[in-house]
Amino acid sequence: MRPLGRKTKWAVWCAAGCLLTAAAVYLAWPVAVLKLTDPAAPDRPVLAVVLKGNDTVGIGFTHSFYKVPQEERYVVQGDRLRLATVFFGSHDALDYYDPLSVYPRRKVPGGYEVAMRPPTEFPINFAMGHQTDIWLRLGSKRKIYLNKLMPKGDGFDIRVVYRPRLIAEMTERLHGF
Secondary structure (H helix, E strand, C coil): CCCCCHHHHHHHHHHHHHHHHHHHHHHHCEEEEEEEEECCEEEEEEEEEECCCCCEEEEEEECCCCCCEEEEEEEEECCEEEEEEEEECCHHHHHHHCCCCCCCEEEECCEEEEEEEEEEECCCEEECCCCCCEEEEECCCEEEEHHHCCCCCCEEEEEEEEEEHHHHHHHHHHHCC
């Protein structure tokens, strides 16, 4: 086998350098992380999940009086979560929250939906229910039951932070589901 020439060695080193640079940029690029924290310890996440593409974020529970699902659905805009729609599993539950039909509503499979136009930013502070499950839905498929992560009665905050991809992935492995 013939030794590599000077030009070939230079090309191999350039290709390796380009690959390493691309990997470093990919791992350092900031990505959105959904962070759930206990207000008593805001620096320690209870849950951290890397958001994918245009994930929507839903926080749902079973309505304590009407015993139907209800879910607040948020869109991610930069580092903000903005309330876009609220799903109600029955017309009675919807009327309980909006008896004067102030918000535009529509029938959807399984219930009714109220749309916020435009999506509105509200602080997201919840408390774990004593008698009902509460869940976090990411996109349309990923559903995480929060009552398995936190004691009943505890409050929690949800926010979006941006972290370098490597740190975000490591945080999700430590505090993910």
